[in-house]
Amino acid sequence: MSSEGFLPRFFLGLAASLCAVVFAIGCAADERGAVLGAGQERGAVLGAGQERGSWANKAELAWLRRLGAWDSQLIGSLRMAAQSGEAPARALTCTRDLVTQVGPAPSTRLASAQGAFLRACSELEQGDAEEASRLLIAADQLLPPGELRPLPVIAGQSGASRVEPRFGLIASALAGKDVEVRCWSEQDWDPLMREERTYTRGQVGSDTLGFAGIHGRRVSLAPDVCAALVRLAYDGVRPHDEASMLLLAAAVVTLSHEPQHSKGIVNEAVAECNAIQLAHRTAMKLGVERAYANALVRTYWQHYDEELPHYRSNECRDGGGLDLGLPDSIWR
DSSP: OOOGGGOOOOTTHHHHHHHHSTTOOSOOOOOSOOOOOTTOOOOOOOSBSSOOOOOOOHHHHHHHHHHHHHHHHHHHHHHHHHHHTSOOHHHHTHHHHIIIIIOSOSSHHHHHHHHHHHHHHHHHHTTOHHHHHHHHHHHHTTOSGGGGOOBOBOOSSOSSOEEOHHHHHHHHHHHTSOOEEEEOOHHHHHHHHHHHHHHHTTSSOTTOOEEEOTTOSEEEEOHHHHHHHHHHHTSOOOOOSHHHHHHHHHHHHHHHHHHHHHHTOOOHHHHHHHHHHHHHHHHHHTTOOHHHHHHHHHHHHTTGGGSOGGGOOTTOSTTSTTOOOOTTOTTO
């Protein structure tokens, strides 16, 4: 089974690069994942309201495309510097490059993001990689504009783009902080993907099932994923044929996977392995009976070797380096 749909937004892979640069201090990420613990039920509706706002226009898309190109060059410079032990050349010209290569924000709603990027460049040029990383994370949360649209809060069946509070509680417990889960409508998914694809230079595609920014507070899920989760949680649907179970299992794993990125995990194989180990708990949080939840995860695990290489790891196994040691793991 292809896992292209599990691609997160990787813009903030830069945060990991910053940590590796020789002058970075105190910057580390926990790549072991979070256990969905009892008593950790959190969840907040972070951006709810009446649905409004427009999608990015041509000028805004062009600016987002230039910003993505600038970012890729900056990341490349930082990674090369981390490998060579030399000072990253582009870090020293970060502000100049941003101004000349990207240009001024074409709209008021993009100006605040540009300001955050400029402040991040200033910190990077002064050698404060930790503060620069924090500012870049904040800037990423301001883009692209369509993703930030205020949405109504709706639980259960709906064809509208909405904030799903029940799914948000689950994602928040997994991430260890308040995370908002956004279920997008069929109508809105295509323009959202157009913005995301432009901003990430194609790293998020039409077959994406969900995405989340590294250290972010929003998880966005595709219409089919939310529909499958609704069938499980609200409609009590429990098919037993493998094809149907695999689709439901993929939705549950996606809901478990994306909060791993919200927690700060960049590595896809780590996020996916964590998600598989936590998926049966996620299913039970959705109201699925233990036996059926375990059957869903077993069905998914049987197709693990069919995922894309960067979603798989030889350490994702019983006793492996990515084993979370859960007593109720799929491997126990």
